[in-house]
Amino acid sequence: MAKVCIGVDFGGTFIKFGLLDEAMNPGGMFQLPTPTGQGACAIVGQIVAGIRQLIDQQGLARENIVGIGIGSPGPLSPSRGVIIHMPNVSGMENLPMCELVSKELGIPARLENDANAAALGEFLCGAGGSTHNMILVTLGTGLGGGIICQGKIVHGSHEIAGELGHMIVQPGGRKCGCGQRGCIEQYCSATGITTHAVGQIRAGRASSLSALLEQNGTITARDINQASQARDELAVEIWDELTYFLALGCVNFSRIFDPDKIVFAGGMTKAGDDLLRPVRENYDRLNWQMADDKTEIAIASLGNDAGMIGAAGVAWNSLG
Amino acid sequence: MAKVCIGVDFGGTFIKFGLLDEAMNPGGMFQLPTPTGQGACAIVGQIVAGIRQLIDQQGLARENIVGIGIGSPGPLSPSRGVIIHMPNVSGMENLPMCELVSKELGIPARLENDANAAALGEFLCGAGGSTHNMILVTLGTGLGGGIICQGKIVHGSHEIAGELGHMIVQPGGRKCGCGQRGCIEQYCSATGITTHAVGQIRAGRASSLSALLEQNGTITARDINQASQARDELAVEIWDELTYFLALGCVNFSRIFDPDKIVFAGGMTKAGDDLLRPVRENYDRLNWQMADDKTEIAIASLGNDAGMIGAAGVAWNSLG
Numbered sequence: 001m002a003k004v005c006i007g008v009d010f011g012g013t014f015i016k017f018g019l020l021d022e023a024m025n026p027g028g029m030f031q032l033p034t035p036t037g038q039g040a041c042a043i044v045g046q047i048v049a050g051i052r053q054l055i056d057q058q059g060l061a062r063e064n065i066v067g068i069g070i071g072s073p074g075p076l077s078p079s080r081g082v083i084i085h086m087p088n089v090s091g092m093e094n095l096p097m098c099e100l101v102s103k104e105l106g107i108p109a110r111l112e113n114d115a116n117a118a119a120l121g122e123f124l125c126g127a128g129g130s131t132h133n134m135i136l137v138t139l140g141t142g143l144g145g146g147i148i149c150q151g152k153i154v155h156g157s158h159e160i161a162g163e164l165g166h167m168i169v170q171p172g173g174r175k176c177g178c179g180q181r182g183c184i185e186q187y188c189s190a191t192g193i194t195t196h197a198v199g200q201i202r203a204g205r206a207s208s209l210s211a212l213l214e215q216n217g218t219i220t221a222r223d224i225n226q227a228s229q230a231r232d233e234l235a236v237e238i239w240d241e242l243t244y245f246l247a248l249g250c251v252n253f254s255r256i257f258d259p260d261k262i263v264f265a266g267g268m269t270k271a272g273d274d275l276l277r278p279v280r281e282n283y284d285r286l287n288w289q290m291a292d293d294k295t296e297i298a299i300a301s302l303g304n305d306a307g308m309i310g311a312a313g314v315a316w317n318s319l320g
Numbered sequence: 321m322a323k324v325c326i327g328v329d330f331g332g333t334f335i336k337f338g339l340l341d342e343a344m345n346p347g348g349m350f351q352l353p354t355p356t357g358q359g360a361c362a363i364v365g366q367i368v369a370g371i372r373q374l375i376d377q378q379g380l381a382r383e384n385i386v387g388i389g390i391g392s393p394g395p396l397s398p399s400r401g402v403i404i405h406m407p408n409v410s411g412m413e414n415l416p417m418c419e420l421v422s423k424e425l426g427i428p429a430r431l432e433n434d435a436n437a438a439a440l441g442e443f444l445c446g447a448g449g450s451t452h453n454m455i456l457v458t459l460g461t462g463l464g465g466g467i468i469c470q471g472k473i474v475h476g477s478h479e480i481a482g483e484l485g486h487m488i489v490q491p492g493g494r495k496c497g498c499g500q501r502g503c504i505e506q507y508c509s510a511t512g513i514t515t516h517a518v519g520q521i522r523a524g525r526a527s528s529l530s531a532l533l534e535q536n537g538t539i540t541a542r543d544i545n546q547a548s549q550a551r552d553e554l555a556v557e558i559w560d561e562l563t564y565f566l567a568l569g570c571v572n573f574s575r576i577f578d579p580d581k582i583v584f585a586g587g588m589t590k591a592g593d594d595l596l597r598p599v600r601e602n603y604d605r606l607n608w609q610m611a612d613d614k615t616e617i618a619i620a621s622l623g624n625d626a627g628m629i630g631a632a633g634v635a636w637n638s639l640g
Contacts, residue, residue: 149474252572
């Protein structure tokens with residue numbers, strides 16, 4: 001039987017489980033609910049239970065399981081296998097996740113932050129196929145990312161590399177929750193653009209979005225996308241700004257890293273060509289003319305499975 | 321006898337030669353003039369002659385020479401050992417430098433661009449000592465750089481990574497020779513700041529620098545530094561902008577790469593604390609408050625030897 005690594009993607013609502021074999025084929029995927037509000041032990045217990053269920057379902061022999069990779073929200077330490085802190089979950093401070101899971105199951109385990117795991121997943125099995133250097137930019141509530149350099153995740157010296165959302169693209173620009181000003185997250189994430197839209201409407205700016213805000217109490221990134229398609233002036237302005245700064249960020253990634261591909265993932269990629277086309281146009285316009293720049297911009301292909309697959313990939317990279 | 325690699329730093333005026341032993345101790349350094357205006361053969365001949373001279377002087381046996389590393393201005397291909405193009409030197413188009421040198425001497429050779437070689441030199445023997453991840457920013461005529469990730473030079477997918485001078489820090493900002501707008505090189509290199517100063521004076525801006533411009537026909541970065549110390553308004557504005565954008569660039573490098581150290585090299589570092597102090601102050605002010613950021617900003621320590629040492633380091637990394 002082929003050797004496999006087990007991937008676990010620990011999220012706020014679900015924990016996903018699956019396999020990745022030596023040829024990088026994923027399989028056996030299922031998910032269990034995340035036991036929220038019951039503390040750290042319940043979470044570790046659910047992760048262990050899910051792995052046991054996967055082993056049973058797939059009829060895996062211990063000697064064929066190379067290791068377990070666990071993707072998790074941060075902050076965490078991949079090198080120590082420890083979750084440093086988790087907002088909203090008690091008892092997770094300095095939790096030695098790898099040690100606990102590994103002791104329970106007798107299988108070595110590795111920990112990785114979820115954005116990095118997703119980047120490795122897309123690199124191994126998704127949109128990054130056949131690249132050597134790839135950057136994943138997740139466009140969701142926030143803007144996150146992961147950097148793959150010669151097939152390996154870039155962690156940095158304090159394990160906080162790849163905080164792509166906090167690259168400053170507008171000097172003295174909008175205040176970010178991190179304490180900086182002008183972070184790309186403020187211009188290109190769902191929270192960034194909806195907060196800005198609400199602020200503009202509350203300041204008296206006319207827009208078709210104000211009726212939605214009144215009706216729903218909130219505005220979504222999808223609302224802004226749709227209103228911009230209907231030529232609402234504020235929505236067009238915000239969507240143009242989003243695609244402009246995202247393209248500018250990609251130019252910077254190309255100058256610094258020179259990847260084969262920059263891949264967008266996350267909820268905002270549902271906008272599809274409404275997002276990709278103007279980003280590519282802005283990229284070509286903003287980009288240098290010094291060398292034939294071949295960096296491709298694409299949308300991720302694994303959807304919600306990227307994190308689980310990448311987590312298993314982390315185990316392969318480290319233990320395989 | 322200890323094994324060594326030979327380093328060659330091929331510059332516009334001099335070619336430098338030296339050794340790097342297994343313990344990363346440099347030695348035997350000397351330089352020969354670059355035979356400019358005599359074509360590619362004369363340059364290759366001078367490199368070979370210098371290496372033979374080094375071997376004789378040091379009494380090196382062939383079996384103790386692991387390899388030769390050659391640092392050179394770009395564009396070039398490290399993986400193919402080929403100089404793609406060299407402005408002002410005829411016959412250098414697609415020159416297979418490594419093959420030519422290697423055939424002549426019977427020693428394997430490797431090629432690296434000079435900024436990357438200098439970065440590796442500082443990493444191995446200079447200001448980067450005991451780091452794992454380091455970024456070198458050269459502040460000279462232009463703004464260049466090199467990225468060391470886990471001890472290796474980051475080359476990227478098309479061998480054009482580390483073009484740090486063309487990171488955009490001011491959207492829609494000053495036009496750069498590369499075709500982009502707002503590149504950090506326009507705000508933080510000697511050419512960038514002196515060009516801006518001359519433009520401001522020609523446009524009628526009052527400054528003590530205008531007398532220097534009239535007298536010398538030009539203004540240097542050193543002139544601007546000195547005038548800013550004397551509180552000349554224009555010079556202060558330009559120096560403040562330089563240290564602001566350099567700090568902003570460093571914040572971005574920290575978010576993306578999370579290095580132990582960012583090291584400044586090149587002619588402008590002669591300003592010493594006039595440069596380093598305000599950059600560090602701006603960095604602390606612009607930097608996030610999300611995590612205890614430990615990236616250190618320092619000035620390079622090897623001076624003009626960094627390129628030769630790093631070139632030998634390239635040979636060690638690849639052939640050792």
